[in-house]
Amino acid sequence: MAEGRVVRTVVSVSDRMVSGRQLAALLTPPAEGRFGYRELARAVRQALLDGRVALRMRLPAERELAVALGVSRTTVTAAYDLLRESGYAHSRQGAGTWTALPEGQTPIGPAALQGDSESVIDLAFAAPEAPADVLAQALAEAAAELPRYAATQGYHPYGLPALRAAVADRYTARGLPTRPEQILVTTGAQQALSLALALLGGPGDRVLAENPSYANALDAMRGRRLRITPVPVTESGWDSGLVDAALRQTAPRLAYLIPDFHNPTGRLMPDEQRREVALAARATGTWLVVDETLADIALDVPAPRPFAASAGPATGEQIISVGSLSKSCWGGLRVGWVRASSRVVTELARIRVTHDLAGSVLDQLVAVALTDRIDPLLPGRAAELRRRREALVTALARHVPEWHWTLPPGGLCLWIDLGRPVASQLAAHALRHGVRVEGGARFGVDPGTHEHRLRIPYTLPAEAYETAAERLAAALDGAPARIADPGLPDWVA
Numbered sequence: 163m164a165e166g167r168v169v170r171t172v173v174s175v176s177d178r179m180v181s182g183r184q185l186a187a188l189l190t191p192p193a194e195g196r197f198g199y200r201e202l203a204r205a206v207r208q209a210l211l212d213g214r215v216a217l218r219m220r221l222p223a224e225r226e227l228a229v230a231l232g233v234s235r236t237t238v239t240a241a242y243d244l245l246r247e248s249g250y251a252h253s254r255q256g257a258g259t260w261t262a263l264p265e266g267q268t269p270i271g272p273a274a275l276q277g278d279s280e281s282v283i284d285l286a287f288a289a290p291e292a293p294a295d296v297l298a299q300a301l302a303e304a305a306a307e308l309p310r311y312a313a314t315q316g317y318h319p320y321g322l323p324a325l326r327a328a329v330a331d332r333y334t335a336r337g338l339p340t341r342p343e344q345i346l347v348t349t350g351a352q353q354a355l356s357l358a359l360a361l362l363g364g365p366g367d368r369v370l371a372e373n374p375s376y377a378n379a380l381d382a383m384r385g386r387r388l389r390i391t392p393v394p395v396t397e398s399g400w401d402s403g404l405v406d407a408a409l410r411q412t413a414p415r416l417a418y419l420i421p422d423f424h425n426p427t428g429r430l431m432p433d434e435q436r437r438e439v440a441l442a443a444r445a446t447g448t449w450l451v452v453d454e455t456l457a458d459i460a461l462d463v464p465a466p467r468p469f470a471a472s473a474g475p476a477t478g479e480q481i482i483s484v485g486s487l488s489k490s491c492w493g494g495l496r497v498g499w500v501r502a503s504s505r506v507v508t509e510l511a512r513i514r515v516t517h518d519l520a521g522s523v524l525d526q527l528v529a530v531a532l533t534d535r536i537d538p539l540l541p542g543r544a545a546e547l548r549r550r551r552e553a554l555v556t557a558l559a560r561h562v563p564e565w566h567w568t569l570p571p572g573g574l575c576l577w578i579d580l581g582r583p584v585a586s587q588l589a590a591h592a593l594r595h596g597v598r599v600e601g602g603a604r605f606g607v608d609p610g611t612h613e614h615r616l617r618i619p620y621t622l623p624a625e626a627y628e629t630a631a632e633r634l635a636a637a638l639d640g641a642p643a644r645i646a647d648p649g650l651p652d653w654v655a
Contacts, residue, residue: 428570
């Protein structure tokens, strides 16, 4: 991207700046405890690639950051020079210093990662296969019910009454009293999110989103030309102070959160933090769109309560919960839902009929039968996912021991730290070795961030991961020229 164009973009966004104290709190200090200029430049670069510091963010003045870190101004000046030289910052007289990315550090689109061979091991999709026996039973029940519905016109814009009641009952059983009229059945969770964005946001409106976040959700926001305010989710989870500050400084129309086994990091937001976030959103008039599609995939901890139950009754009217059967049962059904106030459900249904009128009656009948079987089904699904997770972890430790990750307590993915910002190049090269994998940039709010990360699901049969890890290691070893760390230049100020 041209420097002039970048400068015009960032200067026009007045709230994209970070103070010296805020930046100091976001930087990982060196083992020696005190920053030299090279260590400071690397720490800022790492915070940028991690999403802790946003792209096109104005950095604090040199003197301000020096005071916050307890170093000399000369150290900060040299670090900023090093960042500019390596392409991770740029400056213009009178406009300050802004975070940037080197030329070519942009993510690969999903179309570029399409392989044709049946021998490709696909690590791009975080969704398990259907439970065959349970699905067959549900199909048989649905087939028996279908003639009764076939005698009608077949359109149910709000969803089948039986399914709305079943979903409402499940929310109530999980600690959030819910009536059927508070449920809108959708064609998957993605449609549920798109409807919420259409209702609550318009071009130019602010939306707060975690960084990283679910790639398709970010694409939906960009498609509606919403302005995304990122808040980082790191190895330790969410920072309530940063979320609160982002809400108060930008007052977004809505915020999109994945508090349950966050995709892609796997983090689980504690109850107390949920209350804090909900109260902060209420204070700024921000709607919360909460994606709970992974709530059932609890592997090492008890399944969390619905976010709205943890948030408390005073905040419930501003919370739209999104759910789906895609992760707990099967994505092929394309059955999701919204849980909100009956007034909001009515407004969402009015928008929905302009998209697809209503969902498939047959799929919804299958979903009714599956919903009755979810609780007995989940323990076995969790045990199998734990076995697959262990197989993936063991294979990666054997073949790429330099990679690191934090074992998630639930969800479907490992969020791998490669140690170098080479994920997009590795993903492209790995496909030629027979593995399709998503680089971390696909999940970043800003293009090019999280380039040192891979998201690898553990949803394939356990035996696939040994071969997948071998191929990933071969992709690394076989392309030293293509997979080079653009890093910081080796020069002395």
